[in-house]
Amino acid sequence: MAGYNPTSQNQDPQIARGIIRESIAHISSGLTNLQAAMHSVETLKFHDIYLLMEDLEEAFGKKTFVDAAFAFLAQRDDAGRLVSSAHATEYFIKRMNLSYGEAMDRLRNAESLFGKDVEPDLGPPPTPEPESNPEDLPADDHFAESNDAEEKAKEAERKAREEREARQRAEREREAQERAERENEAKARNRDKIGTGSIPADVLRMIDFELKQLDRYAKPGRHELRSMAIDKARELSKSQLKTWLRRAIRQANANAVMPNGERDHTAQLAKRELHISEPDAEGMVSIRGKLDPVSAAIFAKAMSPAARPGFDREETGFDDTRSLPQRRADQLTQLCSNFMTSRNPNSGLSSIVVSATRQELENLSPDTLLPTDTGIYLTPLDLIRLGAAGSDYLCIMDDTDFQPLALGRSKRSATLAQKLALIASEMVCSHDGCEVSAMNCDVHHIVAWSYQGVTDLKNLTLRCRRHHGDNNDAQDFRHNMAHAARCPDTGRAGTQYPHEVGLRFNDSVAAQQSAHHKLKTQGPPTESPPAPGDDDDGTAQPDLFAPA
Known part of the structure; x- marks a missing residue:
């Protein structure tokens, strides 16, 4: 079966379709035969086939790129219309039986590999300098007596300020442009690495999940750090890679500076989140999240009464056998109940x-x-x-x-x-x-x-x-x-x-x-x-x- 250069973006579509059709037929037939052969578990020996199975696992890592490329086509060509939807996710859910989470993972990976180039992000302008107060100027009788000299001084100060702002703006644009170029170069490298190599989908999913903690102006940026993590995936186990990546993210966030040269003080606030799981087999629900310092302080204060046994009991001498985590859970329930009954009591929202x-x-x-x-x-x-x-x-x-x-x-x-x-x-x-x-x-x-x-x-x-x-x-x-x-x-x-x-x-x-x-x-x-x-x-x- 003839192949073609995978790094070229100008292949004849008929040749590509033919190779895709033939490849899928071979894969389907091969997996069917492999499935039948593995029924011989009574006679097969692990040491006879383990190297072959390792090759199979390595080969499946190439499907990560195939899935991303197909997801990009589905998003670009409006695949959702096939199932009467404006969303490509619905196509994957209804026609390929994927979960919503898996469909979104493939679409996000497609955007990372094939999406639009990263645009320069200028960020906010520098904090304006306080204007000079005439009273703060040094006393000078001659200067005070000359209105013309005062106007010239103000004009000179205005021009100097405009020149500084122009230099700062040019510096911000240069920094933003260089950062965007570095990100786009890394994005192209990632496309080549995943498109010609092999990386398991779950490893790439873990990398992208951890990269959500990266600040907007972190150095290196998301695509650069993703490229480094893909390289590390070849030599580290998944757990070791996660440890390495978290350290790299902490360092990158510590290096984060906006193009105006200032620190981004809203970076922590942007990461706040709260997740509530579906009920488990017993109907119990798990809660996990992350709060910014202000929200965390408010939450800690609201939960502090639960530190005292019997905090929510009016009777004295109550023997409270609840643990501290249980009392905290009860306090959270009470806080939510109070909110529901105090807001729009006649609307049904509560x-x-x-x-x-x-x-x-x-x-x-x-x-x-x-x-x-x-x-x-x-x-x-x-x-x-x-x-x-x-x-x-x-x-x-x-x-x-x-x-x-x-x-x-x-x-x-x-x-x-x-x-x-x-x-x-x-x-x-x-x-x-x-x-x-x-x-x-x-x-x-x-x-x-x-x-x-x-x-x-x-x-x-x-x-x-x-x-x-x-x-x-x-x-x-x-x-x-x-x-x-x-x-x-x-x-x-x-x-x-x-x-x-x-x-x-x-x-x-x-x-x-x-x-x-x-x-x-x-x-x-x-x-x-x-x-x-x-x-x-x-x-x-x-x-x-x-x-x-």
């Missing part, structure tokens, strides 16, 4: 909504799991702790067509009652296969407000931000884009795709926990729903509150 059928409520057991609009399942005991034993809102589900009672008509913004009804009906985004919880969804007009659509429950559905943005409000299938619609027979909201008869509905596991679905299937499921986040493959789950 309410946690549970979707359940009457039959479920009549047959509650201590182990019953009820879905909420947060994507977290709660037991009856959890509801009592939450203070939700008495319901503030009642959403009536019609037992004939299983639709919530329609409420409200004349306003563009959905009322709280309408939102509650939608949650009971849908529980998650109504786009097929989506499991984004109702809390992170928008209320979408099926017939857009701009097309005289009314704010009636039958014209509303839940859509996450990503699928809301993909909706074609004109409903004309332009650019192969789909739109939300409601089935005239069942009244259920779904998605109408181009060139398809009928709607696609969301039958994901999360969607099946809505009261609507349970009524439609005539009663609660025989078994409790699978615990959220209980994945067979043990892979990390996405951030529960990440934007869709």
